[in-house]
Every structure is written in C-alpha cells, then in structure tokens.
Amino acid sequence: MRHDGCPRIGGDLAARVFARDPSHDWCSLLSPADSLAPEWLVVPDDVNDLAAAVWPASARRDVDGVVQLAGVSATALAQTHGTPLLVIDEDEVRARARSFRVAFDRAAAEHGTTAQVYYAGKALLTTVIARWVVDEGLRVDVCTGGELAVALAAGVAPASLGFHGNNKSVAELERAVEVGVGTIIVDSAIEVERLAAITARTGATQRVLVRVISGVHAETHDFLATAHEDQKFGFPLLEAEQAVARIREIPGLEFAGLHCHIGSQIFGVAGFRESASRVLELHASLLEGGPVPQLNLGGGFGIAYTRLDDPTPIETLAGEIVAAVAEGCAARGITVPALSFEPGRAIVGTAGVTLYEVGTTKDVALDSGATRRYVSVDGGMSDNARPALYGAQFSARLASRAGTGEPQLSRVVGKHCESGDIVVDHEFLPADVAPGDLLAVPATGAYCAPLASNYNHVPRPPIVAVRDGRSTVIVRGETIDDVLSRDAGIEASENLR
Numbered sequence: 501m502r503h504d505g506c507p508r509i510g511g512d513l514a515a516r517v518f519a520r521d522p523s524h525d526w527c528s529l530l531s532p533a534d535s536l537a538p539e540w541l542v543v544p545d546d547v548n549d550l551a552a553a554v555w556p557a558s559a560r561r562d563v564d565g566v567v568q569l570a571g572v573s574a575t576a577l578a579q580t581h582g583t584p585l586l587v588i589d590e591d592e593v594r595a596r597a598r599s600f601r602v603a604f605d606r607a608a609a610e611h612g613t614t615a616q617v618y619y620a621g622k623a624l625l626t627t628v629i630a631r632w633v634v635d636e637g638l639r640v641d642v643c644t645g646g647e648l649a650v651a652l653a654a655g656v657a658p659a660s661l662g663f664h665g666n667n668k669s670v671a672e673l674e675r676a677v678e679v680g681v682g683t684i685i686v687d688s689a690i691e692v693e694r695l696a697a698i699t700a701r702t703g704a705t706q707r708v709l710v711r712v713i714s715g716v717h718a719e720t721h722d723f724l725a726t727a728h729e730d731q732k733f734g735f736p737l738l739e740a741e742q743a744v745a746r747i748r749e750i751p752g753l754e755f756a757g758l759h760c761h762i763g764s765q766i767f768g769v770a771g772f773r774e775s776a777s778r779v780l781e782l783h784a785s786l787l788e789g790g791p792v793p794q795l796n797l798g799g800g801f802g803i804a805y806t807r808l809d810d811p812t813p814i815e816t817l818a819g820e821i822v823a824a825v826a827e828g829c830a831a832r833g834i835t836v837p838a839l840s841f842e843p844g845r846a847i848v849g850t851a852g853v854t855l856y857e858v859g860t861t862k863d864v865a866l867d868s869g870a871t872r873r874y875v876s877v878d879g880g881m882s883d884n885a886r887p888a889l890y891g892a893q894f895s896a897r898l899a900s901r902a903g904t905g906e907p908q909l910s911r912v913v914g915k916h917c918e919s920g921d922i923v924v925d926h927e928f929l930p931a932d933v934a935p936g937d938l939l940a941v942p943a944t945g946a947y948c949a950p951l952a953s954n955y956n957h958v959p960r961p962p963i964v965a966v967r968d969g970r971s972t973v974i975v976r977g978e979t980i981d982d983v984l985s986r987d988a989g990i991e992a993s994e995n996l997r
C-alpha cells in the first residue's frame with residue numbers, strides 16, 4: 501500500500517479508500533501518464549464522460565457534445581446568465597430530499613418510532629430552496645439569525661425549524677422564541693440561562709434539545725469533525741446531565757432530548773453507530789429524571805466529489821443507523837425515541853454545478869520532465885473556498901463542447917491574487933481546452949455559495965435553478981455597484997472630482 505510520499509490530499513483520500521477496502525489494488529490508482537498526478541487520479545478512458553455519482557442525474561451531453569442540465573445547455577445558461585454561474589438542478593434536490601424522508605420514515609417505522617429530517621440550511625439556503633425541501637416533507641435547520649430570516653421569508657412554519665449555534669446572541673434567541681421556532685438546540689450553560697431569562701420575561705415555553713459531544717472522532721477533515729472533545733460545540737457528555745437538570749428546573753423550557761452531530765462528509769455508519777451508542781447511555785440515564793422523547797443524530801452524510809468517493813445509498817445508511825439506535829435501546833431496556841437527522845450536503849451538493857469560462861492557459865514543465873497545465877477561469881476561491889479551506893477535491897469537465905485532445909493533467913485555478921486560489925487541484929482535461937471554453941465543476945451545490953466572498957472585489961455569482969428545460973434565477977448575481985455600495989468613501993471621492 502502506498503500512503504507514503506503522496507500529496508496530503510491524495511494521502512487523505514488514499515487513507516479513506518484503505519479504510520473502506522484494505523485489499524484495494526493500489527496499482528489501479530496510479531497515474532503513469534504524469535508524475536505530477538496524485539496516485540488516486542486515474543487517466544479517464546473518456547475525458548468527456550460525466551461520472552454518474554458526481555453529477556446530477558439529469559446531466560448529459562447533447563448531440564453536439566454540449567453539457568445539458570435538466571434539459572438546459574451549458575452554453576445557453578452562460579449566454580443568459582453569464583459566468584461564473586451556480587446552477588442548481590431542482591429535481592435533484594427534490595429527489596434527494598424525498599429519498600432521505602422516505603428512507604428514514606421506513607427505517608423508523610420498522611423499529612416502532614418516527615423520524616424527522618431537517619434540511620441543514622447552512623449547506624445552501626435561499627427562499628426557493630427552502631420551499632422545495634419543505635414541499636418534499638423536510639423541516640429546516642438554521643444556525644444564525646440570518647438563516648432564520650431566510651427560512652421565515654420563505655414561509656417555513658416556525659414550528660418546523662430547528663435553531664443551532666454555539667454563540668446565539670440574546671437578540672437571535674429572543675427572535676427565535678418570539679416567532680415560535682420549534683426547537684432550539686442549546687449549546688452551552690450560558691445559553692440555557694439566556695433562554696431562562698427570555699422565557700421568564702415573555703411567558704413563552706420553548707422546546708430545547710441539548711447538544712452533546714459524543715467523543716467520536718469522525719474520519720474527515722479536522723475542521724469538519726465536530727464531536728471530538730477539543731472543539732467549540734456542545735456539552736461534554738459528563739457535563740450534559742447537569743445542564744439537563746438545570747433545564748428541567750426552568751418553567752419556560754421543555755427538555756425534549758439530546759442532539760449530537762459528529763461531523764461532515766462522513767462515509768459509512770461506524771461513526772454514527774458509535775456516537776449513538778454513547779449518547780444513548782446518557783439518554784437512558786436521563787430517563788430516570790423525566791421524559792426524553794427525542795434523539796437528534798445530526799447530519800454529515802458524505803457525497804461524491806470525485807469518482808473515488810463512493811457514498812453508501814441513503815436507504816442502507818438510514819436502515820443501519822436506525823437499527824443501531826433500536827439495538828442500543830433494546831440493550832438498555834428503553835423505548836426507541838423519536839429520531840431526527842440534519843443532512844445538508846447530501847441534499848444539495850450533487851445538485852449544483854458551477855460553470856466558468858476559461859480565460860487563459862499555461863503549461864508548466866518541471867526539470868523532472870513532468871508537466872501540468874494551468875487553466876484559469878473567471879471565478880475561483882471567492883465562489884468556491886472549499887479547496888483553499890479544506891484541501892477539498894473537485895472534478896471538472898469541458899462543458900461547451902466535447903474535447904478532442906488527449907487527457908492532459910490540469911489544475912483549474914481562479915482569477916484571485918493568490919497561488920492557493922485553486923478550484924480543481926488535479927484533473928485530466930482534454931488537451932484542446934482553450935480560452936472561451938466553458939468548464940463545469942460538479943458537486944458544488946453545498947457550502948460553495950454560502951462560503952462565497954468578495955475577495956479582490958469580485959462580485960458573487962448568481963444562482964439559477966434548472967428544471968424541465970428552463971432556467972430561473974433564484975439569487976441574482978452581484979454587480980460591481982453592489983460590491984462598492986458599502987464603501988463610505990466613494991461618494992466623497994466622487995464629489996472631489
């Protein structure tokens with residue numbers, strides 16, 4: 501097995517493949533065509549193919565080789581809306597939302613309980629998307645006053661909202677209680693006292709869950725793991741009992757149960773199973789002091805970013821996770837609580853494709869004889885910070901036509917003034933990619949637009965929904981005037997002219 505000497509990211513991916521399949525044939529992952537290619541990147545048989553796991557189900561090439569999403573061609577999208585452009589396939593979002601709801605409903609029913617699925621809005625929240633997921637039977641999880649405002653503007657029933665956050669302000673909590681947010685997931689003893697004061701003042705009763713850290717180390721990037729001990733979220737298991745005792749004393753608070761989210765981009769059920777088992781221990785002990793009707797196991801279900809990722813179907817995951825909870829309850833002689841889950845990425849990630857226009861290309865040849873092509877596009881780390889933030893891997897395809905050249909090891913980079921401004925670190929693109937071509941980067945539906953910035957005063961791109969051959973703007977793109985509008989010196993300097 502070769503983990504040594506491979507780039508950090510390749511190494512992480514290699515470790516993940518090994519965790520799933522220790523007998524993996526590593527030779528099949530080597531890319532002999534170019535020594536700068538990480539060992540996990542294979543030279544594609546067809547440099548124009550659209551790998552099913554990474555693209556929305558509707559993605560295909562038309563007779564001219566142009567990529568189509570939900571029946572709308574990439575070239576038409578770029579002509580109508582410009583580039584960069586985040587395209588969201590509505591049917592893909594709806595289908596994924598539905599499949600989570602159905603899978604968890606079924607699994608829960610098999611074990612005599614119920615399950616609610618909250619869409620974690622942090623992945624991508626707009627009023628239109630909130631309406632789609634609610635339409636498909638999901639609730640919505642928000643984690644700031646801003647996300648709460650979007651959900652309310654979308655008309656989501658406040659009672660079906662969950663409100664997260666390790667540092668909710670008093671004003672945010674007041675607003676949540678005032679509008680009747682269904683569940684507030686409390687994260688600290690200070691927050692419990694803030695809610696005690698708010699409910700005492702207003703006479704409201706607020707349902708709360710207590711977020712605990714299960715101590716499970718999710719096998720993911722450090723910044724995406726949230727249930728190990730040394731981080732900011734939630735109560736350590738040992739301190740949670742005291743917090744629950746305090747909540748039970750407060751007349752305005754209704755203790756509903758525990759919450760645990762172990763991290764993000766997780767494959768397999770082992771982490772969920774272990775975490776559930778630890779949290780159930782506390783859950784069972786809390787039952788001695790009163791009812792504990794619910795258990796929320798958070799989100800974190802991984803998606804495919806490259807062809808190496810192989811997410812387990814949600815039907816299997818849901819079945820295994822709920823079965824593990826039921827087993828844990830049976831072992832402790834307690835009733836299976838009502839369950840909830842909070843997927844974000846797995847609902848919208850694969851539904852999003854970002855279109856860019858190629859501006860320049862340049863080939864770099866090293867002394868070793870290895871070469872890499874840099875393909876610069878008209879966006880970058882301001883519309884997709886994930887590679888820079890997490891070393892995240894994406895893939896890319898030529899979208900405005902099918903390429904005719906040989907696979908060429910390429911790095912897709914943005915237009916920002918940083919060498920770390922990378923969109924796709926390693927990809928084989930057709931050698932004939934040229935200025936004016938459109939590139940498509942799939943799996944950009946989650947945590948790309950929400951993390952977007954105006955770095956280098958680049959306006960943030962629009963978001964358009966596609967369905968049945970039509971595209972609709974759901975978030976308009978920023979103009980340069982938008983970007984300049986907060987600069988208080990502009991009017992003054994114009995007056996000087």
Ligand code: LLP
Binds near residue numbers: 622844
């Ligand atoms: N519930 C809680 C309490 C969370 O903190 C999160 C994600 C989720 C649910 C949804 O997780 P998902 O199913 O989407 O993995 N910006 C990072 C991800 C940060 C996730 C934060 N919390 C990224 O781009 O990968």
